Amino acid sequence: MPFTDIAGARIYWKRDGRDDGPALVLLNSIGTDMDLWDGVLPFLREDFVLLRMDARGHGASSAPPGDYSLAMLADDVLAVANAAGLARFALAGVSLGGMIGMELALRAPERVIHLALICTSATMDAASWSDRIAKVRAEGMAAIAGLAMGRFLSDAAAPAIYESVRHQLLTMEAQGYAGCGAAIRDMNLSGRIAGIACPTLVITGTRDTSTPLAGHGDYLLSHIPGATHRSLTAAHLAPLEAPKALAEALLSFLA
Numbered sequence: 001m002p003f004t005d006i007a008g009a010r011i012y013w014k015r016d017g018r019d020d021g022p023a024l025v026l027l028n029s030i031g032t033d034m035d036l037w038d039g040v041l042p043f044l045r046e047d048f049v050l051l052r053m054d055a056r057g058h059g060a061s062s063a064p065p066g067d068y069s070l071a072m073l074a075d076d077v078l079a080v081a082n083a084a085g086l087a088r089f090a091l092a093g094v095s096l097g098g099m100i101g102m103e104l105a106l107r108a109p110e111r112v113i114h115l116a117l118i119c120t121s122a123t124m125d126a127a128s129w130s131d132r133i134a135k136v137r138a139e140g141m142a143a144i145a146g147l148a149m150g151r152f153l154s155d156a157a158a159p160a161i162y163e164s165v166r167h168q169l170l171t172m173e174a175q176g177y178a179g180c181g182a183a184i185r186d187m188n189l190s191g192r193i194a195g196i197a198c199p200t201l202v203i204t205g206t207r208d209t210s211t212p213l214a215g216h217g218d219y220l221l222s223h224i225p226g227a228t229h230r231s232l233t234a235a236h237l238a239p240l241e242a243p244k245a246l247a248e249a250l251l252s253f254l255a
Helices: 070-083 096-107 126-139 142-152 159-171 174-186 213-223 243-254
Strands: 003-006 009-017 023-027 049-053 089-094 112-118 200-205 228-232
Touching: 003 070, 009 070, 023 070, 023 096, 049 070, 070 096, 070 174, 089 096, 096 112, 096 174, 112 243, 126 142, 126 174, 142 159, 200 213, 200 243, 213 228, 228 243
Parallel strands: 023 049, 023 089, 089 112, 112 200, 200 228
Antiparallel strands: 003 009, 009 049
């Protein structure tokens, strides 16, 4: 199992797909791990070197205590990309993964050649995230599971997918969720994303109540130069509800 140690954490990652293809980094949302992308992988393996990783505090990666920052999480991605031998890459990130992608495109523009922002935002309600972080640290993951699941998936999601995501959420380390929640609470992307220079695709879900087009996707589209838009019939975790449509959008964008 490949792990990379950086800044007090051990980050778990996998590289698969074509060895000679262009590189595509896939990042998960808060509350999920790299398995979020399982349904999309069959559509991408023939075209790309694929790099997935469990964000700090998630999955098989370690969950050090304390608040994390987007800069810290972006550095994790760079360290893993270096370990995997990827000098330049496209990046597709869901929710928190998209926030990390924006931070990375600003911090290391020479590394990120295309950016796909999936069900994400440059600005979130800091007060509500402060409340959620405090609740998780005091009461554990069960205290916010109902709220999170109501936003993650729509009623159209298969019951097996719903139960799998819920189990993953309930069994993750609360300090890992809280640490990444702090990165969302404290992010300062809204006034900076005009500096993103790489081609950018904004993907929104028609059933997404967390980061819909109105107020979130449209902000990205109006502030990132040249950004284009695709809409999918999906809630917040689009790779689970619309894997083929998402893959098609990515393939078209990255062609």
